[in-house]
Amino acid sequence: MNYQVLEETLKSSKAYSYTSDEELINHFKDKFTIVPFHHDIMFIFHHEREFQNRNHIISLHQRSSGRVPMHIFHYIVMTYVYSGTFVITVEDETVTLHQGDIIILDKHVPHSVAPTTENDLGVNIILHENYFSHRFINKLPNDQLITQFMIELMNHQHTHNHYLLFYTHQDQLIHNCIQNILCEYFDSQLSSDDIIDNYIMILITHLARIGQYNTNLSVNTFKNKDLLDKIILYIHQHYQEGNLKKMCQHFGYDPSYTSKLIKKFAGKTFKQMVNEERMKKAMILLQNKELPVYEIAQEVGIHNLTSFYKRFHEYSGYTPQEYRNQLS
Known part of the structure; x- marks a missing residue:
């Protein structure tokens, strides 16, 4: 499918809903679980089985659709405004997205979407946990705080309440990524799912280097961004x-102060951050199947093989050999 056929598809009946709020x-009552929310109801969208062994779900938020009531996903959701305007309420805060803007919603964040007109069309990209933890996490730029935020989205131990809104209405790279994703989605062929995964990775990596965004994170979260x-x-x-001591000497800061700052603003300890970096590098090295595991452990700074096995399993859910096997 080329871009011209895609545009025709996005103006066809496939892109229209013509449904009322009621x-x-x-429809949702028949399909999804309902839970109470602020003296009202909330729906829990999508289940594991809907991924069908993929790392993503692609769907259109159609034109001329009624209001989508308050709902949550157990997964990260990215919504791109292909045309028109979207008004989204996150908890009790309302944000407006214009054509070309993109919002990333954390897991379990309650949100609703106002009714759409004939001009309003959105693209939803729902990401499975495996997308980050087992395939692409190593490719994100490590020197950006926003990258750490996106990695933290996948943390199983915390319930987050965040979103990131990127003002990208003039960003042609993002628009082309979305177009290519939709072309593969509507005209699925051999390896289309892998191609979509890679376009999503380009999208996320590009967003990680963009400075113009809005968020409901506390301003204090980014107060010490430079350090x-x-x-x-x-x-x-x-x-x-x-x-830690050597790093603090490098920056001229007290270890106790630095430890507290890291814990407060990164949400994890220095040791945890070091271990995550070691495990990410180990995942890369494990792609070389000729390299012995004990050499990989030493290469990432862990000289006790038992400790390496334990840490790698805790981080990835696999033993090193299992991880190698699932790569193939």
Whole structure:
């Protein structure tokens, strides 16, 4: 499918809903779980089985659609405004997206979408946990705080309440990525799912270097951005040593203060950040099937093989050999 055929498809009946608010609610009642929310109801969208062994779900938020009531996903959701305007309420805050803008919603964030007109068309990209943890996490730039935020989205131990809104209405790279994703989605062929995964990775990597965004994160989260960015870069370059005292001497900060700052603004300890960096590098090295596991452990700074196996399994859910097998 080329772009011309895609545009025709997006103006066809496939892109229109013509549903009322009431019709949508009744449809959702038949399909999804309902839970109470602020003296009202909320729907839980999508289940594991809907991914069908893929890392993503692609869908259109159609034109002329009724209001989508408050709902949550158990997965990260990216919504791109292909045309028109979208008004989304996140908890009790309302944000407006214009053509070309993109919003990333964390797991379990309650949100609703206002009715759409004939001109309003959105693209939803729902990401399975495996998308980040087992395939592409190593390719994100390590020296950006926003990257750490996106990695933290996949943290199983926390319930987040965040979104990131990118003002990208003039960004042609993002628009082309979305077009290519939709071409593969509507005209699925051999390896289309893998191609879509890679376009999504380009999209995320590009967003990670964009500075113009809005968020409902506390301003304090980014107050020490410069120092934390430097710490993240230092860990990326010196993860094999993993020495907090030496890092603090490098920056001229007290170890106790630095530890508290890292924990407060990164949401994890220095040791946890070092371990994550080591595990990400180990995943890359494990792609070389000729390299012995004990050499990989030493290469990432872990000289106790038992400890390496334990840490790798805790981080990835696989033993090193299992991880190699699933790569093939």
